[in-house]
Amino acid sequence: xxxxxxxxxxxxxxxxxxxxxxxxxxxxxxxxxxxxxxxxxxxxxxxxxxxxxxxxxxxxxxxxxxxxxxxxxxxxxxxxxxxxxxxxxxxxxxxxxxxxxxxxxxxxxxxxxxxxxxxxxxxxxxxxxxxxxxxxxxxxxxxxxxxxxxxxxxxxxxxxxxxxxxxxxxxxxxxxxxxxxxxx
Numbered sequence: 267x268x269x270x271x272x273x274x275x276x277x278x279x280x281x282x283x284x285x286x287x288x289x290x291x292x293x294x295x296x297x298x299x300x301x302x303x304x305x306x307x308x309x310x311x312x313x314x315x316x317x318x319x320x321x322x323x324x325x326x327x328x329x330x331x332x333x334x335x336x337x338x339x340x341x342x343x344x345x346x347x348x349x350x351x352x353x354x355x356x357x358x359x360x361x362x363x364x365x366x367x368x369x370x371x372x373x374x375x376x377x378x379x380x381x382x383x384x385x386x387x388x389x390x391x392x393x394x395x396x397x398x399x400x401x402x403x404x405x406x407x408x409x410x411x412x413x414x415x416x417x418x419x420x421x422x423x424x425x426x427x428x429x430x431x432x433x434x435x436x437x438x439x440x441x442x443x444x445x446x447x448x449x450x
Contacts, residue, residue, distance in 0.1 A: 344432055
């Protein structure tokens with residue numbers, strides 16, 4: 267059971283959040299618990315959807331964004347996000363089991379994506395205090411400055427969803443996946 271109440275339906279959410287939840291339903295076909303939980307604060311929901319929507323228009327491919335989400339969920343030990351992004355990784359980004367396992371370990375079987383996922387993991391572990399060599403490595407792999415910034419924003423966005431789901435203990439509404447390790 268969630269520590270924070272999750273509106274059962276769109277109509278149970280605050281009025282200001284209802285159109286945002288309708289947009290989520292239109293895009294995803296349903297409204298996962300994360301979105302209904304966050305709708306308790308319409309401002310937080312708007313912020314989350316705004317950043318996620320903006321980043322979706324960015325330069326990183328959808329599969330790389332899912333890879334980063336998987337790595338960050340594993341690093342932060344977030345059962346909800348690991349479950350959600352495993353499902354999305356398999357079904358939307360078409361990542362195979364070997365790739366998902368690599369992502370959860372902070373890597374990728376794709377050489378270019380590997381640099382992005384490794385950099386994202388370093389950003390998360392170091393709380394942004396990465397070395398010059400870390401930035402140089404991701405850029406040498408073919409990522410430009412805009413993509414480096416987007417990787418950092420994906421780390422931040424996923425860390426936020428990890429934290430809110432762990433604080434709330436959001437009920438998982440995807441096939442459940444458990445992190446292999448939890449953050450220290």
